[in-house]
Amino acid sequence: MTFHVELDEPRCVASGQCAVVAPDVFDQRDDDGVAVILDESPADDLLDDVREAVAICPAAALRLVEG
C-alpha cells in the first residue's frame, strides 16, 4: 500500500511545523516559509512522522492519501 502527501498551498500559513516533525518529507520555502513537499510518496518508516505533521498542521493544509 502506498501513500501520497498533498499540500493545499493557499491554506498554508508557513508555521513550519511539518518541517520540524517530518524533516525528511517537508521543508519551507526560503522567502516566505510556505511548506514544500520533498518526498511526495514517503516510505513506510516515515509515515508516523507524516501523520503527526498532518495532525498538527495549524492550517489543516496537509493530507495523507492512499494510492
Place this chain on the structure above:
Amino acid sequence: MTDTVLTDAAHPMPHITGYPAARDARCPFNPPAEVRTKTSERPVTKVQIWDGSTPWLVTRYADQHALLTDPRLSIDETLPGFPHMTRGRSETAKHTPPLITNTDAPEHTRLRRMVNMPFSVKRVEALRRSIQKIVDDLIDTMLAGNGPVDLVKALGLPVPTLVISELLGVPYDDHEFFQRNSNVTVSHTATEEEVAAASGALAGYLGELIDRKMAEPEDDVLSELAAKVTAGEMARMEAVIMGVAILIAGHETSANMISLGTLVLLQNPDQLDALRGAESPKAVAAAVEELLRYLTIVHTGVRRIALEDIAIGGEVIKAGDGVILDLSAANWDPEEFAEPDRLDLTRSARHHHAFGYGAHQCLGQTLARVELQVVYSTLYRRIPTLRLAVPPDEIEFAFEGVAYGLRSLPVTW
C-alpha cells in the same frame, strides 16, 4: 419534537458562570474546577464576560481542533458581538490597523507569510548555538555569585530578550538599554506612562537601527526589514512596529515558561531527575511539549466570532455569537490527554493547544521551543542542587495577564 423536549429536560440550561474564573490558590497549575466541569458536562456553553455579554465557551480539545480551522469563525475584532478580553482591548480594536492578529484568510495569509521569515525552522535552528551560549553565560553569572537569586530576573526575562536581540541584530553594547526597556513593557508594577515611555524608547531605537542597517546591512532580521523598506515592499513604520512586536510578543511568555517550568519540576523531583538524565534531544523536546501542555500559560481563552450558524457539541452557535476557546481546558481534556493532572514528560503531547491552533497559532512557537529545550536541558544539569529558597506557598503567581506567570522565583543551590 419529542427529542428536543427530552434533550432539554436532560440538560436544563445551567446557571451562566462568569469567565475567566479564578484558579484555586492551592493548585495554581490546574485550570479552574468550574471550567474543567464544563469540559465533561457541557463542553459548549454560554458564559458571562466583563461587559455582561454571554459568548460561548468551548472547552473540549476535539471541538477546539475543529472550530479553529473552520472558516465560519472569524478573528475580526471590529465585528459587533466580538468577545473582547478587556474593556481596553475593545477600545483599541476600533483603531488597530490590519495585523495578523485581527484578520482572516486570505488577508491574514498574505500578512503572515510576510512576517514569517524570522521564525522559519532553519533560521531558528541556526540560532540554537547562540541561545546555548546566552543561557550558559547567564548561568555562569548566577554561579559566580551566591544564592538566593530571583530566577525570573536572572534567567527567565533575559533569555528571550537576549535571543531576540541576537535575532533582530541589536548591537551588544545596546543590550542593557534594550533589556531594561523591554522589562518595563512587561512589568506588573510599572505605570501606564512608564510602559508607554519604554515602548516609545524601543520604537525610536529600532527605527534608528533600521535606518543604519539600510546603509550597512548585516545578516539579521532588522537588515532584512530594512531591505524591504528600501525596496518599497514595506513602510518604515510597519518595519518598526514589526520589530517591536517581535520583541514584546515573545518576551513575557517565554520568561513565564522558564520560571513556571522550573517551579513545577522542583515540585516533581522524579520528573526532574528523568529530564536531567535525558540523553536524546527527542526526550528533551518531548518534555518541553508536556510542560507546554501542563502549564498552558495563555489561560484566558482565545476569542472569535461566528460568521454563520455552527452546530457543535450538541449546541448551535448562531451567526454573530462570540466564541471563547479555553486552551488550558482543551489541554486538560481527559478524552485527549489521559490523566491530564499528571505531569508526565514522556507523554506524547506535541499536538497540544498551548500555542493555540489554526491559522493564528503562535508565530514564534519554533523559537520558543528551542529556547525552552536549551534552558530545560542546561539549567538543572549545571546546577543539580537547584532548590526553592522560600516555602512553596510564599511564591506569588501573577494571574492578571493574558498569560499567567510568577512575580518572582527565589532559588538557591
